[in-house]
Amino acid sequence: MKRHESENPSTIRVMRVDPKRTCVIRLAGNLREPAAIQNLCDETDRAIRAGRPRVVVDAAEVKEADTKLVAALVIAVRRARLARVALELLLSPHLQQWVSLCGLDWVLRKWSGASDKKGQ
16 A cells, blocks of 8 residues: 555644743644654744743644654754753654654653653
């Protein structure tokens, strides 16, 4: 059975919950496409540079992911840490599996407020 990428398209929405304090970046669907990863990197960089003290990456609805998304999250967490921005990650079970497979659970938990969807 051939899989079509359009069956589960990516969605990245940015919400400014409290424009001076918190930015929420909500991810859903298929986050394996390079354009989706680049969009995520651009949005997290923009939110971190905006000077808000808190950024939330809500990836609880991500259905498909791979190492590119995990790498983008690690980079975002590191950039936020360097900018002294609190970055919180909410991970779907599928994405949590990728994080674990890459052996990066400890990195994301140490540097951010990472949690899986079930842990909320």
